[in-house]
Amino acid sequence: MDTDFGFDDLWALLILKTRDVAPAGVSLVAGNAPFSQVTANALGANLAYGLSLPLFVGADRPLVREAETATAILGPKGMRSLGQELPEVPSDADLPPALPALINWLESAREGETRDILALGPLTNIARLIEVAPEAAAKITRLVWMGGSNGPGNHTPHAEYNAFADPEAVSIVAQSGLPFDVIDLTLCRKVQFTAADCPSCDQLTADLLGGYLQIAQERGRESMSIYDPVAAFAHLDPASFVFLPAHMHVTTERGSHYGATHFDPTSTSRTRLATAAPADLSGQCLGALSQDRNHGH
Ligand code: RIB
Ligand code: CA
Numbered sequence: 001m002d003t004d005f006g007f008d009d010l011w012a013l014l015i016l017k018t019r020d021v022a023p024a025g026v027s028l029v030a031g032n033a034p035f036s037q038v039t040a041n042a043l044g045a046n047l048a049y050g051l052s053l054p055l056f057v058g059a060d061r062p063l064v065r066e067a068e069t070a071t072a073i074l075g076p077k078g079m080r081s082l083g084q085e086l087p088e089v090p091s092d093a094d095l096p097p098a099l100p101a102l103i104n105w106l107e108s109a110r111e112g113e114t115r116d117i118l119a120l121g122p123l124t125n126i127a128r129l130i131e132v133a134p135e136a137a138a139k140i141t142r143l144v145w146m147g148g149s150n151g152p153g154n155h156t157p158h159a160e161y162n163a164f165a166d167p168e169a170v171s172i173v174a175q176s177g178l179p180f181d182v183i184d185l186t187l188c189r190k191v192q193f194t195a196a197d198c199p200s201c202d203q204l205t206a207d208l209l210g211g212y213l214q215i216a217q218e219r220g221r222e223s224m225s226i227y228d229p230v231a232a233f234a235h236l237d238p239a240s241f242v243f244l245p246a247h248m249h250v251t252t253e254r255g256s257h258y259g260a261t262h263f264d265p266t267s268t269s270r271t272r273l274a275t276a277a278p279a280d281l282s283g284q285c286l287g288a289l290s291q292d293r294n295h296g297h
Helices: 007-018 034-049 098-105 122-130 167-174 203-217 229-236 281-287
Strands: 026-028 055-057 115-121 142-146 180-183 242-250 262-265 271-276
Touching: 007 034, 007 203, 007 229, 007 281, 026 034, 034 055, 055 098, 055 262, 098 122, 098 242, 115 229, 122 167, 122 229, 142 229, 167 242, 167 281, 229 281
Parallel strands: 026 055, 115 142, 142 180, 180 271
Antiparallel strands: 242 262, 242 271
């Protein structure tokens, strides 16, 4: 997994946990919050939820552009809360670097073994991998990414956050020819929940989920979209989604459309845009947070 460790990234990890899927590694990337805070969130989540995630230090800034966090919306931690927060873990320990670990993991693939990546933040780490070690990157069997929009944006009128935070990285990945499944904002906006849908959770999870829902409530909306958990299910249950092969283009010219993505259906493309998700997906996402599922906390 590759993540900028906001709350919905953590939520995606908790979904994997309910399926007993343990990531071989988790590469961190600057995004929702500055890199030091992304690392703090990952360490705190490991402790609070007993995740034992092997964490790796990825890119602390985008490839070309200046850093763009989402802290104006998500708060200084890139993760809001109504009360309890992730524990602060004093860490002097140096986490290992992500790129060599990714390269080793890919190169160690034996015949027939999968090497799937679930990417939930800006694509900086994956683009660097493609640039530095294209032969290793070619061993990726499936890259599922929450990002881009086949419609309006959320961070700007035209751009989704993960795409806007590193458009040059999106461009490199889109042109790489890797098997690339895009779970875009338009699809995620169809997967929503309200306060009435929230399951009975432990206090920390309830406060973090409430903080996430508050993003919509503060804007006068009753329901909040679910992003990264939708990509987690696309990773786990691809057959329950509809995918359209398409060429993806991202605007890398600075201006009002910087970071905007555009999809042209192309039957031969190895990029696929997810266009439909299971009808009960919101309930499936929320179910993974319910008290009886979160044994680690
Ligand atoms: O646009 C949604 C994406 O940006 C998600 O990955 C979420 O974590 C947010 O910050
Ligand atoms: Ca994310």
